[in-house]
Amino acid sequence: EVQLLESGGGLVQPGGSLRLSCAASGFTFSSYAMSWVRQAPGKGLEWVSAISGGGGATYYADTVKGRFTISRDNSKNTLYLQMNTLRAEDTALYYCTKDRISANWGQGTLVTVSS
Amino acid sequence: DIQMTQSPSSLSASVGDRVTITCRASQGISNYLAWFQQKPGKAPKSLIYAASTLQSGVPSKFSGSGSGTDFTLTISSLQPEDFATYYCQQYNSHPLTFGGGTKVEIK
Numbered sequence: 001e002v003q004l005l006e007s008g009g010g011l012v013q014p015g016g017s018l019r020l021s022c023a024a025s026g027f028t029f030s031s032y033a034m035s036w037v038r039q040a041p042g043k044g045l046e047w048v049s050a051i052s053g054g055g056g057a058t059y060y061a062d063t064v065k066g067r068f069t070i071s072r073d074n075s076k077n078t079l080y081l082q083m084n085t086l087r088a089e090d091t092a093l094y095y096c097t098k099d100r101i102s103a104n105w106g107q108g109t110l111v112t113v114s115s
Numbered sequence: 116d117i118q119m120t121q122s123p124s125s126l127s128a129s130v131g132d133r134v135t136i137t138c139r140a141s142q143g144i145s146n147y148l149a150w151f152q153q154k155p156g157k158a159p160k161s162l163i164y165a166a167s168t169l170q171s172g173v174p175s176k177f178s179g180s181g182s183g184t185d186f187t188l189t190i191s192s193l194q195p196e197d198f199a200t201y202y203c204q205q206y207n208s209h210p211l212t213f214g215g216g217t218k219v220e221i222k
Contacts, residue, residue, distance in 0.1 A: 035211070037159075045151070045159065045202050047211040059209040062116070100206045101149050101164040108158060 009109030022096030
């Protein structure tokens with residue numbers, strides 16, 4: 001059974017940083033692209049970033065480009081999202097998803113950016 | 116970037132109704148389209164990929180169609196567990212983009 005478990009969310013001041021993690025199990029992690037998708041309170045889904053299975057290709061939404069960095073450690077079956085220079089509008093529930101079609105989703109980790 | 120436009124943004128329907136949601140891409144995306152269902156307080160669930168292929172375990176009352184720029188999600192006979200918000204997403208090219216969502220409510 002595919003399992004995705006996000007962690008690392010919390011309350012951070014504007015301009016601060018956080019690193020999210022997503023521990024994956026139940027599939028051959030290195031064979032699949034992975035994505036981060038977020039959902040602001042009461043709003044729709046927003047794709048944030050994706051990374052290829054080997055980690056050599058990364059992609060970002062314009063809203064986070066230059067501030068967020070996606071990475072993965074295939075030896076640890078873990079996906080990361082380093083978030084710098086956080087803004088109030090980055091407040092959201094952050095999900096990790098498996099493969100380009102987001103066939104599986106974690107339960108999310110909440111990031112709140114507020115002073 | 117490819118814009119995805121869903122309609123309607125919300126609808127009211129009764130149990131047993133046939134419901135259709137549409138999704139339009141701002142440029143052609145072949146069949147690289149997925150549909151998701153989200154219930155309040157829960158993570159989204161994948162229903163359909165490649166425009167019309169049901170994910171494993173998804174009941175056949177859900178169906179998807181379309182190619183190019185115009186797509187539809189149909190629920191053949193709405194049941195109480197189907198009241199939720201539905202999203203489309205294109206995965207033809209990065210940045211991947213979602214539609215704004217369609218909330219299906221009980222009439």
